[in-house]
Amino acid sequence: MLKSSRVAVFAIFLIASASTYALPSFSEQTEQPCKVCHLNIGELTPAGRQFKLKGYTQGKRVSPFSLTATASMTKVKSTASSADASVTMPNNGKLIPEEANLYVAGKLSENVGGNIKWTTSFANTTPLYGSAGVQTGVHVGHDFFLDASDVRFASEDVIASKDVVWGVTLNNAPAVQDLWSTTPVHAFPYRSSSLLNAWGIGHFGPTSMLDGGLTSQTTGVGAYAMINDAIYVEVSNYFKTSSGSSALQLSGPVNAINSSSNPYWRLAWNKVSGNDSYMIGTFGMVTNLARDPFVVGSASGKYTDKGLDAQYQHISDTHSVSAQATYIQEQVEWGSRSVGRSHDSSMSRLNTFRTKLTYDYARRYGSSIFYFRSNGSTDNFYWSYNQDPTVVTGACNQNNSLLAYCSSNGNPKTNGMGFELYYVPTPKVHIALQQTYYRNFLGGSTFIDNSTGASRAAADNNLTYLYVTYAY
Known part of the structure; x- marks a missing residue:
């Protein structure tokens, strides 16, 4: 059922690259150190959320340009099942320049500000397959595109005796405008390896369409309001983005929406009390996806995503703790032509x-532990490995495969846990070591390597990711 799967298999790359960084231009604009607005590289404090809520306009106008660059090393535990590891996972275990980002971010006028981001990727982005479906290489490098960005108008008023901050957002990624690090785009991990795109699936396995599948491919317009700093509400709608410019397009497969009505909504309760802050919320989106004419076996579908999330933070100058949790339920209604071709039935779920959970000491040292799980409908036409060269539908066919790895039982079940350690020697440098352990991957403790048909253990995907990000 892999709702996001169907062609949203590269979502995790976008989630990783779209995180909110502590930009030097923001620090200069507000005349405040980065730690006032950020707990760590991707998580906003209450002050940071207020800055974003009010349209990035607090402070003075300064040069809005900032740059970030990331170098990294990714090591997957085992590539023994691959036909040729140098083809299916090049640069595994090697230190590489991963990506660079250019930002135009900050105050544009008294009521208008934004965070606009362009990304160039030097790492693997897209698996390449031969006519028999075997992965023959990976498209490497120098992709350049408009990443998750947000421009907004904001105002503060008293309405019906209540303090209201309200505004309008223009963005290109559902949930990028959200204030908390629980919703897609901003959710943990705040970075994950771009090399994982060679899998054709993300770090945490199958994800929902809302969870990054439309980033950089849509234009969204919405209205939001925060009432008495307690109730946050937003309603937006997303449209297909059509452009011949690579600077306005996604690097990777396109999940083209085929309707002018793709609504997104958000409702959250927020409380800040001294050093503690709390949030409980819900969000969701309905997306009508067109069949991709360039992907054999792809299917149109109506994706309905509903999410619940919660966050707690205790933030002080010395000891800080934060915890987040997010649950997303997705249901997809498939087009009639896909049944028996690309999917087992007319409806699936994920x-x-x-x-x-994160502990931070003095905004210099930190550690996180995390857990993830995905599960849903069994869908043999989509997920299961099929070595028959005459089959041209589904994600794991041997002619136009979307996935480097396939399920042995047609189920997307994936779960695991891990930790991250980070060190911030200066506000401009973030060094982190991330370790992920998989208990199940695509259906169970074993799955299939699509390049050979060999069985592979979930633990073979255990990975180490070391990265350094520099901001200027």
């Missing part, structure tokens, strides 16, 4: 859950 449920995903993530949770993370």
